[in-house]
Amino acid sequence: MAVFTELSFHEVTSFFRALGLAAPRSLRGITGGIENTNYFVDTDDEAYVLTLFERLTSEHLPFYLHFMKHLAVRGMPVPDPVADARGVILHMLKERPAVVVNRLPGASETEPTAAHCRSVGEFLARLHVAGSEYQRQQANPRGLQWWNEVAKVLGGRLPAGPRSLLSTELVFQNELALSSSYRQLPTGPIHADLFRDNVLFERGRLSGVIDFYFAGCDTFLFDIAVCLNDWCVDGLTRRANVERAAAFLDAYESVRPLTSSEHKLLPAMQRAAAFRFWLSRLWDVHLPRQAALLKPHDPGDFERILLMLRGEFA
Template sequence: MAVFTELSFDEVTAFFRALGLATPRSLRGITGGIENTNYFVDTDGEAYVLTLFERLTFGQLPFYLHLMKHLAARGLPMPDPVADAHGVILFSLRERPAVVVNRLPGASEAEPTAAHCSSVGECLARLHLAGSDYPRQQDNPRGLQWWNEVVPVLGRYVSAGQRSLLSAELNFQKELALSSTYRQLPRGPIHADLFRDNVLFERGRLSGVIDFYFAGCDTFLFDIAVCLNDWCVDGLTRRPNVERAAAFLGAYESVRRLTSSEHKLLPAMQRAAAFRFLLSRLWDVHLPRQAALLKRHDPSHFERILLMLRGEFALS
């Protein structure tokens, strides 16, 4: 989350009034991500998040917003987009798509325990099952097609060693996607970005899953791999944490059992997840956009994880 478009208090007040919401009492820009403009907006009775979309279009957004409503309606702790008197949930502000969602309680956990990972695993499995009857379709926007597009571009900016790594991993993932085992993997709507900063906890309990704007239809295993690469790797040592991984997978399988194909391809999907975030972080370093408040992420973290998963680097 970041601030690319700076809004005045009066602008937000008028926008809330048009939606039939209470008058804002405070407005604060949110830092931490790199895709959209986000503000915390508090009124006398409720707390909201206002998002302006800097890349996503009016045509792309219904998939994400209605998925959030679909999951929230099934009892999952997801943001629920606010509708106006006509049932509309997608609006325009400063000529950009805009949405208001309820602000979920809690805060992210930078140093998760096995108990935190267990909660995330259970919630992710519930998300996968609850989304199984979601009718809208959209491919993972940061999947194989995107990788094919960005690797040649990044090749003009990165080192020779990084260029070789990106090319080799892309070839591996392309071959994997053609395999019969890969085609057997269960699929459906996935979050695709379930990092520590996108999960909220309140008094030790999982209270919210946020930021669905990289969601798409892909293998459930990709979602699982994204989580393992973030939640189950120690931040300081960058070593895999076996206890946290076991807690995450055990809790996930208590809700939805993995298939034999999923067990077989889990290491390869962890490579895919590391590759995806290495690419996006390299892109943001070499081809950045301007923002009033912007926190970029270090690509070396996922480069190390990818090299380790490929057996080319021992974490120490």
């Protein structure tokens, strides 16, 4: 949630007026992510988040925005895009696609307990069940095809050790995707980026899930693996926390039980999830973009997790 496009108070005020919203009384750029421009905007009526999309085009955005709306109208604690007088939820501001959503209460939890993981597991299963009724289709934008494309660019920029890891893991993931067990995995719309900083808690209760702009149709198991690799690992060691993982999976299965194929392939999909985020963080380090507020993540975290999942890190 970096700031790539600077907005003036006057520009935001005019934009809000066109949407029929109350005039802003404060405007603040948000740091923390790396894909879009985000601002907190407070009015006398409500608090909002204004997002300008720097990479995503108007062609792809309806999937994300209508997925959020689909979940919001079913009572799930997700951002609800603001529509204009014609019912349109995707807008333009400063020659970029833009959306305004309500700001959800709470704050992210950087040191989650088993109780936090239980809440996230239940939410994710509810998302998968509700998403099964969502009609729009769009492939995971950071799925296997993207991994193969990015690996070609990154390979020559890495030292021998990471380059070998990238090459061998890519072979493993391509072979996995062709297996009969993989083809049996249940699929549908997934969040695909449900990290600790994208979940909000208020007084110990899950109060919101944000940042749906990596969502797409993929295996539900990939979504589960992303969560296990972030929510259910310990501090600097990045080793699995068995108690938190059990709490997450038990809560998930209380809503949507896993299939036999999902149980079988969970370790392999955790490798897939670690590989995906290692690649994206390598990309942001080696091919950075300019932004007024930008904090790229350390790829070393997911390199370590991937090596441990492969049994190559003591």
